[in-house]
Each structure stands twice: as structure tokens, then as C-alpha cells.
Amino acid sequence: MEFKEMKKIWDTQNDEALYVINEDALHRRIKAKKMGTKRKTSFSEVILIVSNLCAGGVVIISHLLKNSGNVAALSMGAMMMIVGAYILFMRSQRIKRDQQTDVSILGDLENAIENINYRIKLSQSMIWFCLIVIAFTMYTVLNSDKSLLNIILISGFFIIGFFMSRWEHKRFNLGKKKQLLDLKEKLINEFEM
Amino acid sequence: MTENEINHIFQTWLKQHKALLFKIVRSYAFNEEDRDDLFQEIAIQVWRSVTSFKQQSAVTTWLYRVALNTAIKWTTKERKHQDRHESIDVSQHIIESHQPPDDRLAWLYEEIAQLNEVDRSLTLLLLDGFSYKEMSKILGISESNVGVKINRIKKHLTTKSEKS
Structure with a gap:
């Protein structure tokens, strides 16, 4: 078969009436995808809110009860409480935005994209916040009468935690960027003949 | 907008x-x-x-x-x-x-499916009548490279059709 003939066969598909998009099914699939993203976002928010409010509360209460007068520790506790409350506020804004979404295919699409962007921002902010908390904690620990073993254990815990959160961010949020770079490399290799 | x-x-x-x-x-x-x-x-x-x-x-x-x-x-x-x-x-x-089922079209899709991802893209663009210039813009590669690849693909598909 000549290539011209193949093209003729190929062109028979151009009749638009031969294809139908089932809009209802497309809408359902996008909605299912959106719900998956929503669940993940909601889970991350709840973990961050609870951990910040609880940890901040424990730090403040324990230092106030001991009457330690440790300004660094109290500031860190207060900062964690503020961050927890701020994420709670952002969560309520997001839920409000979700409820106002247009119930069309495009409305759902836009909402799913907004949620993914929101999660990336949240994850990036938390990595920087984590560094501040580590700095405050280490300052407090180093100025206390804790043993060297305790200091090493606390440092190790923070280092592992920090790298785990970076790994999570890279693995799930920056994975798409890696895919693009891989694709570019693949294209370059393919055409280096 | x-x-x-x-x-x-x-x-x-x-x-x-x-x-x-x-x-x-x-x-x-x-x-x-x-x-x-x-x-x-x-x-x-x-x-x-x-x-x-x-x-x-x-x-x-x-x-x-x-x-x-x-x-x-x-x-x-x-x-x-x-x-x-x-x-x-x-x-x-x-x-x-x-x-409607068309055996020749099904054969063409089978052959396209056996190509690698990039050759598949070029074949689709070629069958839909894109010029080498347009193909090079879409894929971000030089026109001469497109030309070489296209010739290979055409030859490959024609040989396969003769065998089948």
C-alpha cells in the first residue's frame, strides 16, 4: 500500500459525526478526580492544624506552668498556634470557594486545578515553617541543661522530619516537573541520530 | 480573558x-x-x-x-x-x-502503536497533512531531522503493508 492511500484511509476519520463525547461521563470522571484531590488536601490541612495547635499549646502551657521565662520557647509556641489558626482560616476560605463552584464540567475542572495549586503552596510554606520551628527548638535545647544524647536525638528527629517533608513535596508535587524534564531528555536523545 | x-x-x-x-x-x-x-x-x-x-x-x-x-x-x-x-x-x-469497522484503518493504528512515542507523534502529524516546518515547531526539533525521520517512517509503513 502506498503512503497516499494510507492517508486517504486516515482522512475517513475526519467526519465529525463519527465521534461523540459523552459529556455526562466526562463530568463524572472529572468530579471523581476532584474529590480525590479534595480528600488529600483536607487530610493535609487537618494534620497541620491539629499538630500546630496541639504542639504550640503544649509548649506554651508547659513553660507557663514551670514559670521558666523562656522567651524563645514561648514565642515558638505562639507562632505554632498562629500558624495553626491561619491554616484553619485558609481551610474555611477554601471550603467556601468549593461551595461557590459552578456545577459544570469547566467549573469542576477549575476547582480541581485551584486545589492542586493550593496544596503545592501549602506544602512549600510548611517546609519553610518547619525550618523556623527547628531553629527555635534547637536554640531552646542548646540553652537548656539537656544531655548531649538528648540533643543528638532531638536533632536527628528534626533532620529526619525535615527531609521526609521535602521528599514528600518532591515526590508528589514536583513529580510533574520531573516528568517534563524526562520528556525533554527523551526527545533530545531520540533526535540525536 | x-x-x-x-x-x-x-x-x-x-x-x-x-x-x-x-x-x-x-x-x-x-x-x-x-x-x-x-x-x-x-x-x-x-x-x-x-x-x-x-x-x-x-x-x-x-x-x-x-x-x-x-x-x-x-x-x-x-x-x-x-x-x-x-x-x-x-x-x-x-x-x-x-x-464502522475498517480493517485497513485498524491495521494502520496497530502499526502506529508499535512505533515509539516520538515516531508515533510524527506519523500522526504526517497523516494529518502537517508540513515539516509545522512538525518541527510542534515537536521542537529541526526540519532536517523531521525529514530524515519521516522518510524512515514512510519506508517502514510501506514495507509492512507489502508484507501483510
Whole structure:
């Protein structure tokens, strides 16, 4: 078969009436995808809110009860409480935005994209916040009468935690960027003949 | 560009160029579930691309660029299906083809499927009548490289058709 003939066969598909998009099914699939993203976002928010409010509360209460007068520790506790409350506020804004979404295919699409962007921002902010908390904690620990073993254990815990959160961010949020770079490399290799 | 304008353009593109999108979907996904999944990914990327379209190229060229990029990326994913934790109703498929079965077309799709992702893109563009210049712009490679590749693909397909 000549290539011209193949093209003729190929062109028979151009009749638009031969294809139908089932809009209802497309809408359902996008909605299912959106719900998956929503669940993940909601889970991350709840973990961050609870951990910040609880940890901040424990730090403040324990230092106030001991009457330690440790300004660094109290500031860190207060900062964690503020961050927890701020994420709670952002969560309520997001839920409000979700409820106002247009119930069309495009409305759902836009909402799913907004949620993914929101999660990336949240994850990036938390990595920087984590560094501040580590700095405050280490300052407090180093100025206390804790043993060297305790200091090493606390440092190790923070280092592992920090790298785990970076790994999570890279693995799930920056994975798409890696895919693009891989694709570019693949294209370059393919055409280096 | 207002949201209504974006929505209108997206709906128009989808309506006018669905055959183009389906050809790409059929060349990169080989069962109904995967086809639905890929079509959904392409629809999302096309919608997102509306604001970036600067009318410096034809809509078909733009759509090919977006859809092929999405399809190639999609095939490189380890897992082809949707997140298995999400309950997706697959009883109703997104794309429905009312196409009468054509053995020669089925053969052509089988041959295209055996090519690597990049050669597949070039073959689709070639069959849809794109020039070497347009192909080089869409794929970001030189025209001479396109020419060499195209000659190889044409020769390969013609030889295969003679054998079958």
C-alpha cells in the first residue's frame, strides 16, 4: 500500500459525526478526580492544624506552668498556634470557594486545578515553617541543661522530619516537573541520530 | 480573558476538533478505560491552555502540540489508570465512536502503536497533512531531522503493508 492511500484511509476519520463525547461521563470522571484531590488536601490541612495547635499549646502551657521565662520557647509556641489558626482560616476560605463552584464540567475542572495549586503552596510554606520551628527548638535545647544524647536525638528527629517533608513535596508535587524534564531528555536523545 | 470567554473557546475547540483529539487518544491508549483516562487528561490540558494561545499558529497546530505532549507524558507514567483509591464509574465511557469497522484503518493504528512515542507523534502529524516546518515547531526539533525521520517512517509503513 502506498503512503497516499494510507492517508486517504486516515482522512475517513475526519467526519465529525463519527465521534461523540459523552459529556455526562466526562463530568463524572472529572468530579471523581476532584474529590480525590479534595480528600488529600483536607487530610493535609487537618494534620497541620491539629499538630500546630496541639504542639504550640503544649509548649506554651508547659513553660507557663514551670514559670521558666523562656522567651524563645514561648514565642515558638505562639507562632505554632498562629500558624495553626491561619491554616484553619485558609481551610474555611477554601471550603467556601468549593461551595461557590459552578456545577459544570469547566467549573469542576477549575476547582480541581485551584486545589492542586493550593496544596503545592501549602506544602512549600510548611517546609519553610518547619525550618523556623527547628531553629527555635534547637536554640531552646542548646540553652537548656539537656544531655548531649538528648540533643543528638532531638536533632536527628528534626533532620529526619525535615527531609521526609521535602521528599514528600518532591515526590508528589514536583513529580510533574520531573516528568517534563524526562520528556525533554527523551526527545533530545531520540533526535540525536 | 474572562472565564466565560475561556469556557466558550474550550467548548468550541472540543466540538470542532474532536476527531483530531480522538485520533491521538486512539494512537496512545489501547483499551476503553485508558482512552477515557487519556481523553480526560487531554481535555484538562486543552482547557488550561486556552489562555496561553496567542493565535500565532492555527488552532489545529496548537491542539496537536498540547494533546501530543499530554499523550507522550501520559504513556511515560508507570500506571496508566486513574488513582485506584478513587471510585470511578467506568460503566459509561467518555468517548464513543460510531465508526464502522475498517480493517485497513485498524491495521494502520496497530502499526502506529508499535512505533515509539516520538515516531508515533510524527506519523500522526504526517497523516494529518502537517508540513515539516509545522512538525518541527510542534515537536521542537529541526526540519532536517523531521525529514530524515519521516522518510524512515514512510519506508517502514510501506514495507509492512507489502508484507501483510
